[in-house]
Amino acid sequence: MRERLLKPFRAKGGVRVPHHKNTANLQSVVMPPPKQVVIPMLQHIGAPCKPTVKAGDKVLVGQVIGDTEAYMAAPVHASVSGTVKEITSILMPSGAPVEAVVIESDGRMEKADCAPPDVGTKENFLKAVRASGLVGLGGAGFPAHVKLNVPPDKEVDTLIVNAAECEPYITSDHREILENSWSVLSGVYAVKELLGIQRVIIAIENNKPDAIQLLSEIAGKEYDPKNEVRVMALKSVYPQGAEKILIRSCTGRKVPPGKLPADVGCIVMNVTSVAFLAQYLKTGLPLVSKRITVDGSAVQNPQNVIVPIGTSVSDVIGFCGGYKETPKKILYGGPMMGTALSDDRFPVLKQNNAVLAFGEKEAKLKEPSACIRCGCCMYVCPMNLLPVSLAQASEAKDMDKLEKYRVMTCIECGCCSYVCPANRHILQAIRLGKQYYKEHGKAGK
Amino acid sequence: MTEKLYVSSSPHFRGKNSTARIMGNVLIALIPAVVAGTILFGWRVLLIVAFCNVSCVLLEYLCRKVMKRENTIGDLSAMVTGTLLALSLPVTIPLALAFFGCAVAIVVAKQFFGGLGQNFINPAVTGRVAMAVSFPSQMTDWSLLNGALDAVTAATPRAPDGQWTYLDLFLGNVNGSVGxxxxxxxxxxxxxxxxxxxxxxxxxxxxxxxxxxxxPLFGQDPLFEVLSGGLLFVAVFMATDYVTSPLSMKGKAIYAVGLGVITILIRVYASLPECVSFAVMLMNILTPHIDRLTVPKPFGASA
Structure with a gap:
């Protein structure tokens, strides 16, 4: 086992956040189909899909209900069997309106005809990945077939499987490794073979010793005689799982601002994405359900739940025993980078890995006071930026300073706001600055 | 659901650090100096410290009230300023003069510029320099209230005449500012x-x-230079003030060496007392420029 463990490179910055991995030792539970699911047509970065069904249509689990001609997209599938009730427009947590298909479940979960896809060539493999509806399941929702379609001029030698899971509370990737370890490995080999990648690094934060040991053991020599698949135990420092930081920790390479991992010879895939891909190649059943961590001070029975995509947050929390106290903040994802919801009727999306509900005590933010220039934000910034100066430039809408301090390099990890002794909303200001820069910046930059 | 939810930009959790906690830690770090000052110079040290604290907090409160800004005495920064100022005064200082110093520090140096975080010069240093130039004789009246030495008209610790040993300098058994x-x-x-x-x-x-x-380049004794005057106190408690020192490590290094150069130049070539305070003030003014020249290179950037 020892020799399969790689030593990580040191990355700068980051913060030690409390882990709160309360659900790490609980077996995931499959949630029965809810009465109704709402499936948005945009669950990825890129162009939204168009509904391919209409009200009254009967649908089966895994049937395509939305697709588009656009390249930067992934099709959307029915997650329950039943009848399409309506095609409607809903607001996403960001406030953007999006089309959604509402399906009334018949409770039978009948599957559409699924057959293992033909993945003989790279072209067919990418087609199959697109057809599976897979997007980056770590949270970003980047269409997987786009990520895996590396331009021929870029040579990728390393596949990094991201199992860092550095956000507090979330344990869905951890449970995926423990419960589906063989899928993880066969997914790793599938991607490795089809893209001709020499080495694979499965990167896990060292607060998950059981996952590290399990994967190191089963990635043993019988299956991997050339010792090309290795496990790396990373320090538990947030944001270890952020793509650029992960690449730095795993390979020592730095992705320059505005560049992609492929520019430094790497592809990073979330561990659950990899495991899903293996299952899809075996069964042909597209992405219709998702394991999410349901936790937080306001949830009665925190646990990992496998839910049909489109299930409402209130149904999911209802399945976990309901609210223990009046919820004051509900999040998609973890407390560091998650999105706050204005309501618990939002549907669970493909790329969600957690739904957290908190009571008044955790939810309430402290009032910001004056910046004392302590520099903490700067010391923890993994991108080596000057968050305080960026926030000031954002507030002043100072284009020259936003440019000089490289506002677009910010990965929005939130370490700056987390450490700020004056409770200033530094990242919020920087986000506004990024938006301003995009709208008013020099073209082509 | 009927209950309204909080919606905010991430991160949704914050660390435990706070401005009051930082300032409280500075106050704790000043306790040994207060205790040592009291042992060396007598009970009046406590009176000066208490008086300056009360004055600074009161002035801060009144300033914010007059300016119709939120009350900020809870961040403890006024107490840090008060304690620092008190510890840099001679034990014989009349309380009225101490109040003048507090007023310059809190009202002029701090609140006129917008309060904590906006002042470009360290308030305590400003108060101290204002007192030194306004009341030079009272500020250098190094007489002792009690202690081993009764020589009231003894030389100041910046002018060695063989009377002090290094050990005296180290233990503080010399005349000087109380802290x-x-x-x-x-x-x-x-x-x-x-x-x-x-x-x-x-x-x-x-x-x-x-x-x-x-x-040594200026023909001075390095150990004496380090142990005499207010160098150590200012280096630890005033030069490290977040607000008025550069952000980056490189900036801090430039700032610190700049302080050293100015201090030694004033000590050797000028006849001023308070050389370290002047050095800090000068470098405080340069801090924004140092910050501008030492913007760190972003992750992965080539330039």
């Missing part, structure tokens, strides 16, 4: 602040180090 003479107490505060990660040791270490390294 500045006992180097052990200052070092205890330095260790505390460093261990609690309130300050980065780079500024005090490089400041004191550069003074020591430069003194």
């Amino acid at each position: 500045e003479t006992c180097k052990i107490a200052i070092l205890a505060g330095f260790v505390y602040l460093t261990v609690r990660r309130v300050i980065n040791p780079i500024i005090p270490v490089l400041y004191v180090g550069s003074v020591a390294a430069l003194s």
Whole structure:
């Protein structure tokens, strides 16, 4: 086992956040189909899909209900069997309106005809990945077939499987490794073979010793005689799982601002994405359900739940025993980078890995006071930026300073706001600055 | 659902650090200096410290009230200023003059510029310099209230005449500002602040180090230069002020060496007391420029 463990490179910055991995030792539970699911047509970065069904249509689990001609997209599938009730427009947590298909479940979960896809060539493999509806399941929702379609001029030698899971509370990737370890490995080999990648690094934060040991053991020599698949135990420092930081920790390479991992010879895939891909190649059943961590001070029975995509947050929390106290903040994802919801009727999306509900005590933010220039934000910034100066430039809408301090390099990890002794909303200001820069910046930059 | 939810930009959790906690740690780090000052110079030290604290907090409260801004005395920064100022005064200082110093520090140097975080010069240093130039004789009246030495008209610790030993200088058994003479107490505060990660040791270490390294070039005794005057106290508690020192490590290094150079130049070529305070004020003014020249290179960027 020892020799399969790689030593990580040191990355700068980051913060030690409390882990709160309360659900790490609980077996995931499959949630029965809810009465109704709402499936948005945009669950990825890129162009939204168009509904391919209409009200009254009967649908089966895994049937395509939305697709588009656009390249930067992934099709959307029915997650329950039943009848399409309506095609409607809903607001996403960001406030953007999006089309959604509402399906009334018949409770039978009948599957559409699924057959293992033909993945003989790279072209067919990418087609199959697109057809599976897979997007980056770590949270970003980047269409997987786009990520895996590396331009021929870029040579990728390393596949990094991201199992860092550095956000507090979330344990869905951890449970995926423990419960589906063989899928993880066969997914790793599938991607490795089809893209001709020499080495694979499965990167896990060292607060998950059981996952590290399990994967190191089963990635043993019988299956991997050339010792090309290795496990790396990373320090538990947030944001270890952020793509650029992960690449730095795993390979020592730095992705320059505005560049992609492929520019430094790497592809990073979330561990659950990899495991899903293996299952899809075996069964042909597209992405219709998702394991999410349901936790937080306001949830009665925190646990990992496998839910049909489109299930409402209130149904999911209802399945976990309901609210223990009046919820004051509900999040998609973890407390560091998650999105706050204005309501618990939002549907669970493909790329969600957690739904957290908190009571008044955790939810309430402290009032910001004056910046004392302590520099903490700067010391923890993994991108080596000057968050305080960026926030000031954002507030002043100072284009020259936003440019000089490289506002677009910010990965929005939130370490700056987390450490700020004056409770200033530094990242919020920087986000506004990024938006301003995009709208008013020099073209082509 | 009927209950309204909080919606905010991530991160949704915050660390436990706070401005009051940082300032509280600085106050704790100053306790040894207060205790040592009281032992060396007598009970009046406590009176001066208490008086300056009350004055600073009161002035801060009134300023914010008059300016119709939110009350900020809870962040404890006024108490830090008051304590620092008190510890840099001679034990004989009349309370009215101490009040003048507090007013300059809090009202002029701090609140006129917008309060904590906006002042470009350290308030305590400003108050101290204003007192030194306005009341030079009272500020250098190094008479002792009690202690081993009864020589009231003894030389100031910046003018050795063979009367002091290094040990005296180190233990603080000399005349001087009440909090500045006992180097052990200052070092205890330095260790505390460093261990609690309130300050980065780079500024005090490089400041004191550069003074020591430069003194032989000017024909001075490095050990005496380091142990005499207010150097150690200012290096640990005033030069490290977040608001008025550069952000980046490189910036802090430039700032600290600049302090060392100015200090030694004033000590050798000028006849001013308060050389370290003037050095801090000068470098405070340069801080925004140092910050501008030392923007760190972003992750993965080539330039």
